[in-house]
Amino acid sequence: MAVSAEERLLNLIIALMHSRVRMTKDEIRASVEGYDRDDPSWDEATSKRRKATFERMFERDKDKLRRLGVPVVTVRHQAYGDDIGYRIDPAQAKLPPLDFTAAERAVLALAADYWHGVTLGDDARQALVKAASASTHAPAEALPFAALSTRLTDATALVLEAIQLRQAVTFEYASASSGTATRQVQPWKILLSGGAEYLIGHDVDRDAPRTFRLSRVLGEVSLNGEPGAFTPPGDIDAALLPNAHPGTARLAIRPEAAHALRSRGTVVDTDGDWDIVQIDYRHLDQLRDEVLARGGAVRALEPQELADAVRAHARAALEVARG
Template identity: 55%
Template sequence: MPRTDPAERLLNLIIALTHARVRMTRSEIRDTVAGYEREDPSAPPEQAARTTAAFERMFERDKDDLRRMGVPLLTVTDSAHGDDIGYRIDVSEAALEAVALTPAEMAVVGLAADFWQDATLGADARQGVAKLAARATGGHSIEVPFAARSASGSAATGVLAEAIAERRAVSFAYASAASGHSIRQVEPWLLVLRGGQQYLIGQDRDRGQARTYRVSRIDGEVAIVGQPHGFDIPRDIDLGALVPTAAENHAIVAVRPDSAHALRRRGEVIGVDGQWDLVKVTYRHPDAMRAQILALAGAARVIEPVELRDAVVSFARAAVEVRGG
């Protein structure tokens, strides 16, 4: 018997399961859906066991493919038959909504396919673009003078996205700045992208607190360990240090003529000090402000506040001591 193309087998499986009145058991699927090798009652037991094992492997792979594609595969147990598991697809849950993208919108959505440097998420993006194409309004495809990419990327992101959608707890090895390597058990709530870095916010089960994790510091694979609907995601998630929520501070900084342009743009010139201009700057993160003054390498002098000035001087002293080797 010629091998059926896997796409054809999956298509027949989807059609069969969407039309199943209640459910289809594994043996019904094996015996009726085109593409699976049927049970042969006349085969010797050894050969029958082999083909059954081959069917089980193939069916598990097909289930994984359907799940990855987002097909909501319902597991239906029949009270009359105990542990006999059946499957069904709820067509109203499965169908792509009417999201009619214009050719200009399709063009820009298509850019997402090149965004992710990680191969798995890149494939997901292309798959998403292909799905949306089915419902896109007709018309010629257009090119747009735009592009985007992210230098970071991790195979962990796709697994975390699924775990969040299914409310399942995850486990991973994590390299923390504060406490070194450790295994974390986390209820994942939200993925955040900032400046090319990916973050996960979730409830750390061992610490009993919400934490923010950098996805690039996850070492190895993310394992899904919890059952579906294992927790609730809070309505208002605190993005913590990822967004500037700290109180506003003001600094007055003297800047050398024709320099510190970025700082000048952030603030306003309020006077002069000899040849230098005095700029008043509003800031929320003292660390970032200190770093910006330091990076100006002597083109900026902090007048006030004194805490900022002292911090700049103490960092510069430490740096003077730095030597190679």
């Protein structure tokens, strides 16, 4: 399989950074994936032509790395005679210190929270802690499950794999109408609607298409049967798609806060230190999550269903946080 130019450059960086002394062109050609290696079966003319092609490619790669700021050092030493080598000094290749603004750290926090629970979750959280370590803001009390009911989960990652493999999955599912039950599903597609992930697939036990909200999947998802066991339909019935429930809400927002919400609404009144903003929404649960994510800088006033949902989720999150 052909190696892309980007992958070849990355392989070259890794090889030169891990070289204890230096690497010659012959060593680079023989060990770095992406370059055309010498073949003893070639005749002399072919061997010379291929070597010239490699040297032109390596020179272009070397120049490109230097333009990108990667310090590729030419190593000349009398002990090696005319044989020139190359290496990258790790001390010179370090990135400058990162300095994030408060807004940039907030974006990183949202990204790390969304990836919470999946393979990259721990790495994302550790990177966020390092990036925000210079922040002078006091740490906020963590409210698990309060700010976002739509973070990417292990269930999402495994169902995506099952969709690609066309393999059935089994999971425990909590439904408001039927309680908790085991579902065996042939997954067709994952859709994002109102900030929530939905799985659309064929429920094997019920022998009918169904829609499942992935945040209601309990425990682990397991793969069943053989890959390639089914073929998803070309068109999905519109009745299976998550329905939007549009409406208009009134929110109380602190000054200089929640700019994304403000930009979608209109300030219609004030209440002391609060601005009263009227905003249209398509999914109530998405607006509830946005209110909760502001950590007290936004209050839900109307409709009552939204205000009740915000309070219920906040209370439940505090109970979880306090054990």
